[in-house]
Amino acid sequence: VSEGRASSTAFGAAVLRAVHQVVDDPPRILDDVIAPRLVGPEVLESIRADPEPFLTLESKGLRSHIVMRSRYAEDRLAAAAERGTGQYVVLGAGFDSFAYRQPSWAGALRVFEVDHVASQEAKRARLTAAGIAVPPNVALVAADLERAGLREALVAHGFDPGRPAFFSWLGVMVYMSTEAVDAIFAFVAAMPASSEVVFTFAQPEAVVGISNTAKAAAAVGEPWRTRFEPAALAQRLRRLGFSALSLLLPSEAHERYFRARRDGLRAPGRARIASALV
Numbered sequence: 654v655s656e657g658r659a660s661s662t663a664f665g666a667a668v669l670r671a672v673h674q675v676v677d678d679p680p681r682i683l684d685d686v687i688a689p690r691l692v693g694p695e696v697l698e699s700i701r702a703d704p705e706p707f708l709t710l711e712s713k714g715l716r717s718h719i720v721m722r723s724r725y726a727e728d729r730l731a732a733a734a735e736r737g738t739g740q741y742v743v744l745g746a747g748f749d750s751f752a753y754r755q756p757s758w759a760g761a762l763r764v765f766e767v768d769h770v771a772s773q774e775a776k777r778a779r780l781t782a783a784g785i786a787v788p789p790n791v792a793l794v795a796a797d798l799e800r801a802g803l804r805e806a807l808v809a810h811g812f813d814p815g816r817p818a819f820f821s822w823l824g825v826m827v828y829m830s831t832e833a834v835d836a837i838f839a840f841v842a843a844m845p846a847s848s849e850v851v852f853t854f855a856q857p858e859a860v861v862g863i864s865n866t867a868k869a870a871a872a873v874g875e876p877w878r879t880r881f882e883p884a885a886l887a888q889r890l891r892r893l894g895f896s897a898l899s900l901l902l903p904s905e906a907h908e909r910y911f912r913a914r915r916d917g918l919r920a921p922g923r924a925r926i927a928s929a930l931v
């Protein structure tokens with residue numbers, strides 16, 4: 654992702670969330686009433702007119718991952734809110750729509766969406782086109798996660814580093830350098846106890862091979878750069894001071910989200926999403 658250009662992969666993820674609303678069977682894994690409005694009537698019409706490309710194994714596999722990661726993050730966020738966490742930071746927010754379809758329990762949350770300025774402007778434009786206002790408890794924070802200054806940028810928008818926060822970091826880490834990834838983990842690890850980050854990661858190519866998703870991302874100028882083997886990741890996080898790391902294993906993902914489905918959406922075959930607790 655270059656700072657000056659809106660992310661294509663972010664729009665691709667929003668399209669798949671929209672597809673999930675109009676093509677897949679209810680109940681939805683992720684109820685995202687905003688995604689269809691964000692992608693706009695033309696894209697929505699083309700999905701409805703020709704859903705075929707989204708019915709392949711590969712498309713269903715990627716869609717399963719995309720909708721599950723948001724659902725899992727929001728489930729963990731709900732638990733964090735219940736234990737009193739009042740701040741939610743969406744790192745590399747893209748077209749994440751939680752802020753625009755907030756459930757009743759989210760009223761007391763302050764939400765901070767962080768993204769490159771170009772991607773954020775693209776989102777603002779789509780929100781405006783869809784007639785969706787930015788709610789008063791939501792701040793759009795333009796920042797480059799490769800550079801220092803995330804903390805200051807958040808604080809400038811009212812973030813309190815002295816109080817627990819929940820972070821989601823979905824589909825972003827792979828696009829970042831290892832140094833910048835470590836800096837984000839270190840920032841979260843320095844937050845008060847009970848803060849948490851839910852993130853996706855990719856395992857090394859030697860383990861999982863070269864995925865078509867990674868190839869497609871590289872083809873639109875957003876190559877995957879950072880991969881972790883789970884045991885090494887756990888060790889890294891312990892060193893940084895996290896008290897616990899839990900991977901969402903395929904068996905658990907199946908039980909939680911896919912068990913009764915008949916539409917071909919399936920739990921991803923490998924752990925790619927995790928939660929680390931301060």
Ligand SMILES: C[S@@+](CC[C@H](N)C(=O)[O-])C[C@H]1O[C@@H](n2cnc3c(N)ncnc32)[C@H](O)[C@@H]1O
Pocket residue numbers: 654659660662663666667744745746747748749767768769772796797798799822823824825828829
């Ligand atoms: C694949 S999209 C995922 C978007 C969203 N989290 C989701 O789940 O749909 C990756 C997002 O990360 C953002 N991103 C990547 N590198 C970034 C960086 N260095 N600083 C800020 N944002 C970044 C992109 O602009 C894009 O919005």
